[in-house]
Amino acid sequence: MSVRKRTWSTKGVEHSGWQADYVDAQGKRRRKMFDRKKDADAFLLTAKSEVREGVHVADADTITIAEAGKLWLKSGAAAGLERSSLEQREQHLRLHIVPFAGATRLNKLTAPWLRAFQDELREAGRSADMVRRVTVSLGSIIADAQSRGLTVRNPVHERGRARSTTERRAKTKLQVGVDIPSPDEIRKFLTSLSGRWRPMLVTAVFTGMRSSELRGLVWDNVDLTAKTIRISQRADDFNEIGRPKSAAGNRAISIPPVVVNTLREWKLVCPRRDTGRKDGDGNPMLALDLVFPTGAGKIESRSNMLKRGLIPAMIAAGITVDTGRTDEEGKPILSAKYSGLHALRHFYASWCINPTDAGGLGLSPKAVQDRLGHSTIAMTMDTYGHLFPRGDEGDLLAAAERSLLA
Template identity: 60%
Template sequence: MSVRKREWTTPKGQKKSAWVADYTDQQGKRHLKTFKLKKEADAFAATASVEIREGTHVADSASVTVEKAGQFWLTSGEAAGLERSTINQRKRHLKFHIEPLIGQTLLSKLTVPAVRDFEDRLRWEGRSPAMIKKVLGSLGSILSDAQERGLTVRNPAREMRARRKGDKRHEGRHRARLRVGEDIPTREEIKALVGVLSGRWRPLLLVAIFAGLRSSELRGLRWQDVDLEGRTISVRQRADEFGEIGRPKSEAGERSIPVPPMVINALKEWKLGYSRPVIGRDEDRNPIREDAKPNHLIFANGNGKVESHANIVNRGLVPTMIAAGVTVDTGERDQEGKPILKAKYTGLHALRHFYASWLINRQADGGLGLPLKVVQERMGHSSITMTADTYGHLFPRGDDADELAAAEASLLGA
């Protein structure tokens, strides 16, 4: 490895100079790499020398672009059998966020400062903080795949994240806590919601409220997964966004959940009434339904197929919220001058958050008062850390004034 100065004169007579790192890689191939400043060439020479000794050096001529590495990454995911929704998300991140900004950058030129600049450009172009975090995660995954293929030595996206985790300046940063009345429906709001539930949405939303099932789990629930006598619901499968049935995402997702009598009664009524596919019409055009079978989806659409998430939210949850008065003012007025209201909570996950809070709250406050480990199991979280990070702040504190006074009296015999 040598660093030397190169000088030349252009056809127009202008004198130029640059610094050249001249070296032979671990395969015995000679390379020349040009730099404007000597310190840049020296820094490269020092790093490349170590990489060559370790057999990990990748020259620019042997590198590929971020776009090409991204295509390899997609291929790896498909070969690994990742879900279609995951592959589609990867494609969106690559096509709309990564390729337009750094797609033609060679992996060998991708450094921590370059990734930081990419992050800044995402922010300047209006991507949300959540989207930026996801895209950087995808970039880190692309580089990890490229490392395994021998296309790059470093993963600057992961290096940047590791530095931030160890930087004390970021210790005060944390994810915003879920708040009752903002992210989690209150007891009064749930009472109002339950009070107006009717028709096909009544059993579905009651299961969402009092069993905490995810949308995919609700849409994949079968009659054989419900023990009406034992009053439990078992999660054994789910339906993805394309309506394809598969196993829960994690082993912890497979679980049995005890449910209150109201849920069981609603399911019994639904099973006797309208949960089965229509297979014909009688002389008066009334629907003839197929006899209930164990493998029938409980909350299927009219054709007996997987119901869409959008229908559940837009035709079930949102209208029910509005009917229950669980709304917020949009600040707009209709033609009669009346305020235009919208549903306060527009996602099924709000009901799942309520279920978690119901499990956690003290019995005196209308909850079940369950310990953290049981809450984790009921929610189907893969780790207790996930449960604690998301809902830990909802657990009752053990140092309330009244409890401290009682402990003091017990200790001192007062």
């Protein structure tokens, strides 16, 4: 391995540069030119270390982000990802990554490059949430390429590990009355519920089930005698039934009497699924299958659950915010304060956490994790850790002091 100066002519014009010369882990001779000797020396030092550790990738062996993205899509399909996940990968790649960075080779990716890429996305009108999502996808693309030996560095993951204190502090915590419905709001909400959406919304409040889990729930997994609901499947955005979001998603949730009684009544009138068979009189044979189906017994859409179920129920209960607009009669137009089913999941988490003397269940962090189906306790604590009650530290310190100095 060496660095030496080279001089050559191109169409009568003389050029010079510094050539880093080395042998990779496969015994193949590699060369790379630099304008300055110190850059060649620095590269050679890094290359030696990477070759020794067996992670070096020569420039000629790397590929573009667009090419790596195609391999990433194939990896997802081979891993059996749900259709909705594969669709999201394809959209991120086609709409947000390839147009801005598709021709960039993986060996050119650095932390400054990543920041410039994110800035370019924002300037092109992408929202902060979309920039975050696309960055996660880009990190996954690079990680897949790393596992194939096509690149060494992953600036997305490196930046994640080195995230500044300012960025961590900027992440706001969920607030009761802002992101999480308060107990008073939930009481108003439950009192005003009626019609075909009441069973689903009551179940959502007292189980914290994800919308996909509610859509995929079947009566075989509801035990009204044991007062439990077992989660073993979910319905994705394409109405395809699949496994829960993670292994921890497979769980059993205890349900209170209000859910038991509501579901017992609902079961009597719940729409049934057409089995495709006919009885002796030629009538269609129907089967009790999904707990919260459409009128035809099929999987309900997420859009209907929100637009026909949750949002009208919130408005009927008076849990609204002023949009700042008025109708033709000059009356203010109100919208639902909480427009996503995840708000009810947040309430359930807070209800599990709140102490019993405050009307909650007073569960431990581990028990809350199990009920929510989080894959890790870190996820539970990162999201809801600030809601867990804390003792009086003054009294605890005083007691510890007395014990130490006694």
